[in-house]
Amino acid sequence: MMKLGLKSRSRRVVQDSSMAVENKSESEEKCSYFRWASLPPELLREVLMKLEESESKWPARKHVVACAGVCKSWREVMKEVVKTPEASGMITFPISVKQPGPRESLMQCFIRRNRSNQTYYLFMGLSQALADDGKFLLSARKCRRPTRTDYMISLHADDTSKGSETYVGKLRSNFLGTKFVVFDALPPHSGAKMAKSWSTRMVGSKQISPKPPAGNYTVAHISYELNGLGSRCPRRMHCVIDAIPVSAIKPGGIASTQTYLPLTSIDSSPALPFFRLHSNSIEKSLPGSVSNHADTPLILRNKAPRWHEQLQCWCLNFHGRVTVASVKNFQLVASPENGVAGPEHEKVILQFGKVGKDVFTMDYRYPLSAFQAFAICLSSFDTKIACE
Template identity: 50%
Template structure:
């Protein structure tokens, strides 16, 4: 399919259309002269400077949302366009953007966190995660994930799905689940997909995706454990917020952090080196007692407006070998707080993914008598 048809089938920005209109006569002349490139069409023979400017403008226009269909369309024109698109367009796993469903399992951005909203439906015990597109708490944003709470004997499960309507483990939209113990103080996060090469499904009845061993060879019957969340007991009923510790399996590059520049060759190398993910330990940031307000306070930078025992901020422990060790108080990796009766904010960053952050926030819902 020619690029002209692609242009007409997509809604490009005005700035890009101005560039397209400016170069159209030159391109038409190129077609008349039959100056075809190596791929057999005139589009591959476009000047490199002009081609880079076109793809750069398309990338800038799709910084936030919607789906990156225009970027994909450019990369599908020919090999030359695809190579230049790789030079300019940052891969989702490196920039923290959420543009495809697979990005929900990728680490968030490094500098500024992704700001999200969680909407709760108490009647159906359902929770919906949205990517915030504006600073307003009333705007719903872009739907990302949904979860529903089920009571399974002595424990509780949250089924997490890409579909807001189909929330079952047998669905193709099934992403993973969250399983708790009887007291709702210890949680295990399961992923439906293999998190790294060599990972084996968790054994045990609670980790199974289906009652039977196998439904289809294409659909794994088991789940893969990717994290645990524990709430500490408050036996003395001392004043203060809940205390929690999270242990997560986060994939890393050989250098220990997400690379800024990748290539097809480096991707192959990273996929082999990511066979053994590191374990990241998070703990809640210690709040401060406010004498005037007579309450425990944390600085949520305007992202939390209602006081609640569910509110928390998570930081990484300085010594990862000590779960109860001191935390890095300066960098908040995940914060969760209440802004309405059934509306909550969720802001996360690297190394957490949207799926992991959502699962951790789900553990905060529900009564925890042993912790309060």
């Protein structure tokens, strides 16, 4: 009896000592956390600013992201220090893929296609070379339906399901592959309305949790027109960007910039206040006032190619970014339908072209975001039964 009692007591001592070790490690971790979090804000901001300035490109820029993950105070300071792609020409945080690209230059990216699993991967180019590894940004998986095709877009390379926390939107085509709609999982601007779908109808019923899933907010409409010559002539594209007003391409024009990207699952409620207008007039975005998004949507069209007599083909100047002739290649510029005249109509906003068997370049600029540009380019991969 005494032996059993001693053994049981020894076990309790061992257990108590292990718990003490765990508690000690937890307390040390908390002390370390508070030690980093309690740095003076002025000193912390100066240090992080120097780090941000010293790392102008990837992969060294991964240290900027690592600092943002130390604690909440570091993250808030780093979010203030790091500029948007519009100002810096760099993509740092996941929210950057939803923000407009640079105004004065094209953001150079490329898309890799995996034919075996019908998946497309978007990378940001790290150098001028067309064959570099790049920084992963987005992925899209092609899902065929009886009457349509969906491209599910995600921040994760492998998980593209709508119920995933990394789901950001989708592209949907009609049966003929001539008309497409781009949907954002969260409202792209103030006053955006959720498109009616099966998921939104289910939210209104009592069959599921009252918390709404990630919604479908219309971002753009894309259409391909019959060119009359089939595959011998370039496709004709027409894009209506509902999320961007036509005033955005005018001198001094602005487009909404999302500053918060809550990663929501199918069971969570999407947060709404995550947009920002780069304007001095805050009242423009208040309820009941006239917003820029009441303006006419921006319309883009493909730049007309010219016929090259010597090469006997249609040509566009991609400035060395496209090396393989393909009916998928295109350049989008502002359409005359916008009612805005001037050099902005000749400025290429998005260009897409083939450089290898399954590699394509994608270059975009303000006011398009990487997500919007990627979705538009995905429409070029779909089979156009009525146009070819």
